[in-house]
Amino acid sequence: MPTVTVTVNGKSHAVDVAPETLLVELLREKLRLTGTHVGCDTSQCGACVVHVDGAAVKSCTMLAMSADGASVTTIEGLANGGSLHPMQEAFREHHGLQCGFCTPGMIMSAVDIVNRKGSELDEQTIREELEGNICRCTGYHNIVKAVGAGAKAMKGGGKSARAAE
Amino acid sequence: MYAFTYERPKNVDEAVKLLKKAKDGKILAGGQTLLPAMKLRLASPDTIVDLSRVKGLSGIKASSKAVTIGALTKHIEVMGSAEVQKSIPALAHLASLIGDPAVRNRGTIGGSLANNDPSADYPAAALGLGATIKTNKRELPADKFFKGLFETALAGDEIIESVSFPVPEKAGYEKFPNPASRFALVGVFVSKSKDGVRVAVTGAGEGGVFRVKEMETALAKDFSAKAIEGIKVPAKNMIADIHGTAEYRAHLIGVMARRAVAAAK
Ligand SMILES: Cc1cc2nc3c(=O)[nH]c(=O)nc-3n(C[C@H](O)[C@H](O)[C@H](O)COP(=O)(O)OP(=O)(O)OC[C@H]3O[C@@H](n4cnc5c(N)ncnc54)[C@H](O)[C@@H]3O)c2cc1C
Ligand code: FES
Numbered sequence A: 001m002p003t004v005t006v007t008v009n010g011k012s013h014a015v016d017v018a019p020e021t022l023l024v025e026l027l028r029e030k031l032r033l034t035g036t037h038v039g040c041d042t043s044q045c046g047a048c049v050v051h052v053d054g055a056a057v058k059s060c061t062m063l064a065m066s067a068d069g070a071s072v073t074t075i076e077g078l079a080n081g082g083s084l085h086p087m088q089e090a091f092r093e094h095h096g097l098q099c100g101f102c103t104p105g106m107i108m109s110a111v112d113i114v115n116r117k118g119s120e121l122d123e124q125t126i127r128e129e130l131e132g133n134i135c136r137c138t139g140y141h142n143i144v145k146a147v148g149a150g151a152k153a154m155k156g157g158g159k160s161a162r163a164a165e
Numbered sequence B: 001m002y003a004f005t006y007e008r009p010k011n012v013d014e015a016v017k018l019l020k021k022a023k024d025g026k027i028l029a030g031g032q033t034l035l036p037a038m039k040l041r042l043a044s045p046d047t048i049v050d051l052s053r054v055k056g057l058s059g060i061k062a063s064s065k066a067v068t069i070g071a072l073t074k075h076i077e078v079m080g081s082a083e084v085q086k087s088i089p090a091l092a093h094l095a096s097l098i099g100d101p102a103v104r105n106r107g108t109i110g111g112s113l114a115n116n117d118p119s120a121d122y123p124a125a126a127l128g129l130g131a132t133i134k135t136n137k138r139e140l141p142a143d144k145f146f147k148g149l150f151e152t153a154l155a156g157d158e159i160i161e162s163v164s165f166p167v168p169e170k171a172g173y174e175k176f177p178n179p180a181s182r183f184a185l186v187g188v189f190v191s192k193s194k195d196g197v198r199v200a201v202t203g204a205g206e207g208g209v210f211r212v213k214e215m216e217t218a219l220a221k222d223f224s225a226k227a228i229e230g231i232k233v234p235a236k237n238m239i240a241d242i243h244g245t246a247e248y249r250a251h252l253i254g255v256m257a258r259r260a261v262a263a264a265k
């Protein structure tokens, strides 16, 4: 079995994987980081979004082998010890979740949006940028509010995800 | 997923050798089409040849005449490239409309062209600008590259290395996205250059991307939305599915073409 060497949330791992292993399977089944979810497995829902070398990707649509040498951040890597990342805090504060299934992907995508577009995000931008993330319960309204507020909070000195990566 | 052999060559020659050796070898670029297809068993290669470590296949070079884009260049890079935005803004705009940010972060231009999905965006730009596709074996004009649904002129062991888009005087791309998949229900790319006018349509044709000669002739005389107002594209050979009838798609071609001309810059 080939070995994949990957840094996940700042910690380096060398794991033997079958070539067909998806990145999300490596994270969930080998590294037991089950915060990253699989909603559709057909590349549509975004529940599996993680950051690979700082960019949001659907971890169900990438081979674990393709992450060899990369640095991956999952939802588990955002919080700073006991205190939530500002984007997580904003989702809590603004009721940006109901069942929470889509939330890890939403938050990882949201942090990626802020990294690319800055902290002043209008509603239209947030909605367009979240096209790849599907939520089946909250109806998006509060998610959009949470992302806008989280973006501002990230600027206001909250620990940025870039620093975590 | 099911088992396969995974190879990660360092250069194109090695990749070609591996493809030749395999019974059913497939190139992996961004994986945004191939991996979903494999999960659905629409493709079941015994060998995956991952191009990600092959040097020299990525990046954008622009001159006053052409913009040349390496096959492994990601959609996000094309959309964000200052050179593309300056020379062919319609191409950067097109890339920004592909899928969603996570798809654009992995998907590549070479993969999109090689896959030739009848609803994909890049084939419209390649045909609509008269691009040249460079492989490890030859250079192919877009007019000879696309061969129908998911079919191209590429041989099994042929690898796209780059694609070169001539810089037009003006170009525009307008897409009516399928609201669920974001692929084009109809997308129209128009360009005007010294060599004439091109109008290429994606999303609509049963045989994949195609040109609308009647519109090209009318636009060559007068490059304005008004000039093509009366031109109706027949519904024959248009895709008909749960998302839209053949007539609906044929109608949308006119609408998108006029918008693309109006937006051309
Ligand atoms: C949710 C979602 C939404 C999408 N929306 C859109 C959209 O709106 N518009 C759109 O156009 N596309 C869309 N796509 C497809 C996306 O653009 C893909 O990235 C692209 O079609 C394929 O590129 P890739 O690099 O991912 O190729 P891969 O999936 O790696 O490969 C695709 C095919 O091309 C072959 N190939 C790859 N590179 C080469 C090469 N250099 N030479 C020869 N053969 C090669 C492979 O063997 C394979 O057969 C979407 C995909 C997803 C998952
Ligand atoms: S599980 Fe990856 S996109 Fe749905």
Ligand code: FES
Pocket (backbone or CB within 6 Å): A096, A097, A098, A099, A100, A101, A102, A103, A134, A135, A136, A137, A138
């Ligand atoms: S909170 Fe339940 S799917 Fe989004």
